[in-house]
Each structure stands twice: as C-alpha cells, then as structure tokens.
Amino acid sequence: MTTAQEQVNRILEAYKERTINRVFLVACGGSSALMHPSKYFIDREATTITAEVYNSNEFIYRNPSTLGSDSLVILCSHKGKTPETTEAAKFAKGKGALTVSLMYVETAPLADESDFIVNYSWAPPGQLDAHPEIANYAILYRLTMGLLAVKEGNKKYEKLVQSLDSLSTVLNKAKEQSLENAKAYAQAAKDEPVIYTMASGVNYGIAYSFAICILMEMQWKHSHAIHAGEFFHGPFEVLDKDVPFILLMGLDETRPMEERALKFLKEHGEKLLILDAKDYDMSGIDEEMKGYLAPLLLNFVLRVYAVELAAATGHPLETRRYMFKVPY
Numbered sequence: 001m002t003t004a005q006e007q008v009n010r011i012l013e014a015y016k017e018r019t020i021n022r023v024f025l026v027a028c029g030g031s032s033a034l035m036h037p038s039k040y041f042i043d044r045e046a047t048t049i050t051a052e053v054y055n056s057n058e059f060i061y062r063n064p065s066t067l068g069s070d071s072l073v074i075l076c077s078h079k080g081k082t083p084e085t086t087e088a089a090k091f092a093k094g095k096g097a098l099t100v101s102l103m104y105v106e107t108a109p110l111a112d113e114s115d116f117i118v119n120y121s122w123a124p125p126g127q128l129d130a131h132p133e134i135a136n137y138a139i140l141y142r143l144t145m146g147l148l149a150v151k152e153g154n155k156k157y158e159k160l161v162q163s164l165d166s167l168s169t170v171l172n173k174a175k176e177q178s179l180e181n182a183k184a185y186a187q188a189a190k191d192e193p194v195i196y197t198m199a200s201g202v203n204y205g206i207a208y209s210f211a212i213c214i215l216m217e218m219q220w221k222h223s224h225a226i227h228a229g230e231f232f233h234g235p236f237e238v239l240d241k242d243v244p245f246i247l248l249m250g251l252d253e254t255r256p257m258e259e260r261a262l263k264f265l266k267e268h269g270e271k272l273l274i275l276d277a278k279d280y281d282m283s284g285i286d287e288e289m290k291g292y293l294a295p296l297l298l299n300f301v302l303r304v305y306a307v308e309l310a311a312a313t314g315h316p317l318e319t320r321r322y323m324f325k326v327p328y
Contacts, residue, residue, distance in 0.1 A: 004134040007118045015150045023051040024073045030213040031076040036205025038144040056084035069096035080108020089113040125303040133164035159286040166284025182305040186312035195244045200228035201254030214306045218317040228257040244271040252291035
C-alpha cells in the first residue's frame with residue numbers, strides 16, 4: 001500500500017504542474033473544523049494564494065465565481081462517504097479545479113470523484129494515534145504548507161516535517177498531564193445541560209469541533225462554539241457563575257483575544273475549564289511551528305476530556321439518535 005507521505009509527495013509534484021492561486025477547503029462537521037488551522041496558515045504566510053473554508057453543500061449552492069482551473073480544492077470525509085462532500089468534489093472537478101481528498105479508508109465514493117487522495121491514520125477519541133504525524137490535521141498541514149513551499153518557497157514545510165517527528169512524544173506527555181484533571185472535570189460537568197467552548201485564530205476550529213461533534217453529537221449536550229473576538233459582542237451576556245465555559249488558549253498571534261476573554265471569565269464565572277497550550281511540554285517542536293501545532297495538541301487533550309466525560313455521563317461517544325440511523 002502507498003504510504004500517506006508518498007501520497008502527499010505525489011500531490012506536491014502535481015502542484016508544480018499547475019497554476020494555483022486559490023485554495024478552497026471543503027467539508028462538513030468535524031472534517032470542516034479540520035480546515036481552519038490550514039486556512040489560518042495560508043492567511044498568515046501566503047503572498048499570492050488565498051484560502052476559504054466552505055461547508056460542502058454551500059460550496060455547491062454558493063458556486064464561487066473564483067472557482068476554476070487555477071483552484072485547488074481540498075476535501076475531507078472520514079470514511080469518504082459523506083454525500084455532500086462527494087458531490088462537492090465532482091462539482092469542483094467540473095469547474096476544472098485540482099481536487100485532493102482526505103479520508104482514512106482506501107476506497108470510497110469520494111475517492112472516485114477526486115484527482116488525488118490521502119489516507120490519514122486515525123484512532124478513536126481519547127486514544128493516541130500510533131502515527132499522529134500522519135493523522136488528519138498533520139496531513140492537511142503537509143498539503144497546505146507543502147503548497148506554499150512549492151509555489152512560494154515558504155520554509156515552514158521543512159520545519160513542519162521535522163516537528164511532526166516529535167508529536168507522538170508531545171501528545172503522550174499531554175495525556176499523562178491531563179488525565180486526572182479530565183476525570184475530575186468529567187465528574188463536575190457530567191450533569192451540566194449546556195457547555196460553551198471558546199477560542200480564536202488557529203484554534204477556533206478545535207473549539208467548533210468539540211462543541212458540535214463531542215458535546216452535541218456524542219454527548220447530547222447543548223453547546224455553541226464562540227469566537228473569543230465575538231465573545232464581547234453578545235455571547236458574554238449568558239455568562240454567570242453557573243454557566244460552564246471551556247476556553248482554549250493557543251500560541252498564535254490571536255492569543256490576546258483569548259487572554260481578554262479569560263480575564264472576563266474569571267471575573268464573572270466560576271465553572272471554567274482553561275486549556276492553555278503554554279502549560280504543555282512541546283519539546284522537539286520548532287519555535288516557529290508551535291503556534292501552528294498547538295491545535296493538534298489541544299485537540300488531543302480535548303479528546304482525553306471527552307472520553308472521561310462519556311464515562312461519567314454513562315453516554316458512550318458512539319451512541320447516536322439520528323446519525324446513520326434515519327433518513328436525513
């Protein structure tokens with residue numbers, strides 16, 4: 001079987017053969033949340049290329065006028081079976097775009113509609129992937145940082161590849177550090193009907209994923225992902241000493257917004273879970289990459305909390321009411 005890195009290398013070679021000035025990051029749900037760190041990277045680093053994140057269905061309905069032969073469309077579906085994402089790939093190819101799709105299976109409908117695929121590694125929530133350096137977030141970074149390396153000579157790709165070699169050690173340490181706190185939090189929060197999550201910048205997608213996939217989909221708790229920059233423009237009115245908030249604090253340029261939110265949360269709230277990337281050992285990660293890789297760390301820590309929360313609530317993460325069970 002072709003390895004994920006070999007698949008990535010083939011795609012990087014394909015980049016060389018095409019003009020690419022726009023990147024469309026297209027998916028649904030947790031796979032859509034996956035896209036936000038790479039958009040942040042392109043926004044920060046690119047000089048000639050722009051990036052946008054789209055829900056798969058809206059991508060088709062909105063029909064961006066800039067989508068064409070100079071576009072790269074990167075899609076993701078965990079099992080490659082999401083109908084909207086498969087249709088989005090077909091739609092993008094019909095517009096002449098280069099289509100690259102991520103999934104953890106080898107064959108799927110999405111693969112049939114894509115120019116290239118990458119099979120990332122995957123482990124259930126809370127478990128450390130045996131190869132986090134080729135898990136979904138890491139693969140997407142390889143594709144987007146690799147694009148800027150090929151097209152603009154950006155040096156971050158080399159630093160990414162080197163840093164990812166240390167990711168397994170970083171995540172193992174983070175799990176050891178987080179486990180007891182996660183157990184305590186789960187006992188404290190298991191009966192809460194609503195939990196809000198908040199972050200900004202490169203970490204916002206992680207907060208969004210935890211809110212909609214873990215709390216809403218897998219735990220049937222009311223939740224909403226709040227951007228830290230938007231917190232003071234309406235959402236802070238729901239805060240009091242009885243309303244739980246999770247705040248993610250990263251290492252990227254938007255951290256001051258999270259720090260501002262933290263100050264207010266501490267002044268007016270009590271049920272707070274603060275997960276700060278600064279508190280974890282990221283030895284082996286290049287200094288210039290720590291901000292970009294903090295979401296991979298925080299996402300894994302959140303999954304440790306998710307497993308403990310599911311154990312405390314007695315509601316397995318695999319239990320669904322509608323998904324895969326009724327027509328929709």
